Amino acid sequence: MYLELWWFLTVPIFFVIGWVASRWDRKKNRRRKQTKFKDLEKLVLFLTEENHSDAIKLLQGIIKDYERSLYLQKSLGILFRRCGFFDRALEIHAALLSMRKVDSVFLDSILIDLTKDYICAGLYDKALQALELIESEKYCRQTLELRLKINQRLKQWEQALKTLENLENHSGEEYENLRIHFFCELIENGIIKYKEKLKKMNSDHKRVKEILSDKNKIALDSGDFICNFCAAKFDYFFWKCHLCETWDSCEKLSYDKH
Ligand SMILES: [Zn+2]
Numbered sequence: 001m002y003l004e005l006w007w008f009l010t011v012p013i014f015f016v017i018g019w020v021a022s023r024w025d026r027k028k029n030r031r032r033k034q035t036k037f038k039d040l041e042k043l044v045l046f047l048t049e050e051n052h053s054d055a056i057k058l059l060q061g062i063i064k065d066y067e068r069s070l071y072l073q074k075s076l077g078i079l080f081r082r083c084g085f086f087d088r089a090l091e092i093h094a095a096l097l098s099m100r101k102v103d104s105v106f107l108d109s110i111l112i113d114l115t116k117d118y119i120c121a122g123l124y125d126k127a128l129q130a131l132e133l134i135e136s137e138k139y140c141r142q143t144l145e146l147r148l149k150i151n152q153r154l155k156q157w158e159q160a161l162k163t164l165e166n167l168e169n170h171s172g173e174e175y176e177n178l179r180i181h182f183f184c185e186l187i188e189n190g191i192i193k194y195k196e197k198l199k200k201m202n203s204d205h206k207r208v209k210e211i212l213s214d215k216n217k218i219a220l221d222s223g224d225f226i227c228n229f230c231a232a233k234f235d236y237f238f239w240k241c242h243l244c245e246t247w248d249s250c251e252k253l254s255y256d257k258h
Contacts, residue, residue: 036065052083070096070106077113086121093117108136115146124150140170152245157185180205181239181247187211207239224253 039062046055056079063072077092093114097107111134118127127150134143144167151160160182164175183194184207198208221237228251230244240247 036062052079055079056083070099070102074110074113077117081113081117081120084120086117089117090114090121105136105138108134108139112139112142112146119146119149119153124154141167144170149245152240155185157182157189176201176203177205177247180208184208184211184239221252225250226253227251 039058043055043058043062046052046058056076059072059076059079063069063076066072073092073096077089077096080086080092081089093110096102096110097114111130115127115130118124118130127146131143131147144163148160148163148167151157151163161179164178164182168174180198180201180203183198183201186194187198188211195212199212201208223235225234225237226232227234227238227241227244227246227249229246229249230241232241232243233253234242234250237252238250241249
């Protein structure tokens with residue numbers, strides 16, 4: 001009888017212990033959630049400030065709690081690429097490709113990232129191979145734009161014209177300015193037949209006027225020049241910025257003599 005009474009008395013004690021433990025657990029969870037939310041806030045701030053190196057450090061910490069989050073890993077790869085760590089970006093994006101149970105559209109988005117990583121690393125053959133694997137219609141435009149970028153980097157101007165045509169057919173937009181430059185590049189490389197095509201375009205573009213008059217006035221201009229898109233400075237004239245790859249962004253710097 002004495003024993004039974006003792007057991008009866010332990011019930012409220014266990015109840016109190018359980019209640020305290022659950023409160024403590026809840027408090028701990030709340031604190032963990034608050035920390036995670038603060039990390040997320042910081043991450044957004046770093047990304048807004050384009051502080052990629054701190055964003056990478058923070059994201060690496062966050063990923064430890066969400067190892068299965070494919071989107072976070074994809075983002076980390078993109079940040080590595082933006083910071084110039086192309087090998088790390090390639091490593092992450094290639095690893096994501098081998099993941100199981102990933103839908104095909106997401107896989108195609110990874111292939112787009114992989115292509116960009118390869119382009120940044122100067123591995124154009126690999127970039128083209130990655131583009132070949134993309135099947136989703138959703139990424140058709142991006143695929144064509146990346147292919148056009150590679151064509152231009154490799155100075156494959158005839159191929160670039162074909163890609164440009166495909167891009168125009170797909171997007172319904174015209175890229176006359178690009179076509180002019182591709183024609184001009186081909187003419188400068190000795191393929192004269194494009195001169196006739198250029199004449200038919202009847203453009204007021206200053207490069208067209210220059211190339212049809214057989215004078216290299218603008219290209220031989222000396223002084224300091226700046227890209228009005230990325231602000232890179234060069235001591236020679238350029239039709240396409242070597243840094244941001246924007247056409248017709250060159251402006252001559254004029255200094256105040258006083
Ligand atoms: Zn530029």
